[in-house]
């Protein structure tokens with residue numbers, strides 16, 4: 383089956399739910415057993431629709447886990463209450479005191495915060511590496527390196543990592559490769575055919591797709607499954623049934639929404655390239671971007687998230703005037719919903735540049751609005767900005 387079909391049929395079993403098209407919200411802690419024998423066996427076997435306790439899984443969670451595992455091309459999946467909880471659970475599953483972790487500088491910042499606090503507190507050492515390191519990562523591997531964490535394209539600057547090259551080196555040293563695959567969603571990057579062992583989605587973004595729920599997914603190969611499944615259970619991770627339902631509902635239209643985010647994002651990036659106050663665009667699917675060739679090689683599409691950098695003269699106050707004038711772009715964190723967003727950051731938030739470098743980056747999420755309306759809105763904003771020069 384092709385992805386569009388998998389997104390519609392995977393994880394659904396109407397016969398088990400009186401014919402209802404969508405797997406209903408199972409709100410339960412206790413699950414009752416018919417016989418002493420079944421109770422004593424305490425079976426949990428979602429494949430055969432046997433559940434034992436709300437925290438361990440329900441038909442609602444099993445539906446989404448099956449669908450995400452199939453779409454990402456992994457063997458199994460577990461859910462967590464947020465994307466960040468999925469990341470921290472996966473890292474804790476594989477790392478012990480005395481271990482070493484290689485973490486991309488380009489990862490989502492709360493992932494770094496976790497490494498610098500909790501992992502450090504438990505005796506795990508983190509080395510940050512340049513996202514563009516490729517096979518040179520060999521030089522950073524130590525005998526105790528257990529996990530190489532990748533996120534591609536990187537948060538903020540959207541550099542594309544050479545994941546197959548990194549995976550080859552990591553596997554040569556018995557380290558596993560863990561990926562934050564949120565940007566591409568399960569549709570536009572297939573982690574397990576590129577050497578990834580554990581793939582994380584902040585389902586909060588495109589899977590939910592409507593900015594109204596938080597959820598994370600951890601999908602693994604067969605080999606990595608037991609470790610993740612156990613850690614997930616020992617840490618008491620689970621997600622609420624209503625949020626899982628919203629993610630399932632979002633997933634059904636993911637393959638229809640994502641091409642529009644791709645198209646609108648690229649159209650906005652091309653428009654921005656014509657603007658005189660814009661110094662640089664960070665979008666791997668834009669011809670001429672340093673990551674373009676690798677993106678073409680490894681990815682099946684682009685989502686609606688990218689950034690642009692403004693000329694150095696643009697002050698915080700000037701940028702505020704421009705962004706506050708926008709009518710169609712909300713200002714806020716997160717992304718992946720149906721609506722367009724702008725989020726301003728300093729360049730130095732993402733990389734070591736000089737302390738006095740005050741240049742601003744604006745992250746754009748291209749939503750599902752008509753792109754001509756979006757361009758008109760930005761155009762009015764740039765007119766306001768230029769008038770302040």
Ligand SMILES: *Cc1c(COP(=O)(O)O)cnc(C)c1O
Nearest residue numbers: 464465466490564584586596597
């Ligand atoms: C948002 C995000 C996360 C975290 O997801 P939450 O559901 O907000 O915890 C992780 N990685 C990336 C790349 C993200 O954008």
